[in-house]
Amino acid sequence: MAKLYFRYGAMGSSKTANALMVDYNYKERGKTSCLVKPKIDSRDGDKIVRSRIGLESECEYLEELVRLSDDELKKYDCIIVDEAQFATRSQVEFMVHIVDDLGIPVICYGLRADFQNELFEGSKWLLAWADKIEEIKTVCWCGSGARCNARVNEKGEIVRVGEQVVLGANDKYISLCRKHFNLGMVKPED
Numbered sequence: 001m002a003k004l005y006f007r008y009g010a011m012g013s014s015k016t017a018n019a020l021m022v023d024y025n026y027k028e029r030g031k032t033s034c035l036v037k038p039k040i041d042s043r044d045g046d047k048i049v050r051s052r053i054g055l056e057s058e059c060e061y062l063e064e065l066v067r068l069s070d071d072e073l074k075k076y077d078c079i080i081v082d083e084a085q086f087a088t089r090s091q092v093e094f095m096v097h098i099v100d101d102l103g104i105p106v107i108c109y110g111l112r113a114d115f116q117n118e119l120f121e122g123s124k125w126l127l128a129w130a131d132k133i134e135e136i137k138t139v140c141w142c143g144s145g146a147r148c149n150a151r152v153n154e155k156g157e158i159v160r161v162g163e164q165v166v167l168g169a170n171d172k173y174i175s176l177c178r179k180h181f182n183l184g185m186v187k188p189e190d
């Protein structure tokens with residue numbers, strides 16, 4: 001039976017590289033997979049999914065996927081969604097439709113929580129409805145599992161206030177364990 005997967009991880013946990021590898025594996029076996037991302041995530045330019053380690057592939061937008069008919073969707077063996085935290089509730093509902101009514105697996109990769117450690121909309125509904133929820137692990141500087149995404153400004157200071165998504169901003173993100181996220185310690189000497 002097809003399943004809806006949510007594979008979440010903090011910043012730098014190689015979610016996108018994983019998504020690209022799964023997409024590659026499907027295609028290598030002669031299957032037809034569809035790699036998509038929400039249009040809001042346009043930092044890589046148009047219709048490209050790019051990982052930190054240099055892997056990249058062309059993709060479609062999630063906003064286009066949800067406009068496809070059932071017959072158009074049925075040509076796919078698998079749907080792979082990168083940056084799934086930016087999906088809306090109705091887009092996650094559409095993923096459930098793809099899985100339950102068409103029998104096509106949908107594999108989502110994304111962040112669980114934002115820089116204030118609150119759920120993204122897409123993550124919230126994926127956590128509620130996914131059949132399989134799997135963590136892609138990464139570590140804090142202290143060696144503990146990192147599950148929080150700290151936003152830091154150009155001075156390297158942690159930022160606690162602001163919009164959930166700031167497109168084109170110079171802020172960077174550092175993945176931290178919950179303790180060091182709450183303490184605001186982005187590195188050992190702080």
Ligand SMILES: [Zn+2]
Nearest residue numbers: 140142177180
């Ligand atoms: Zn830590």
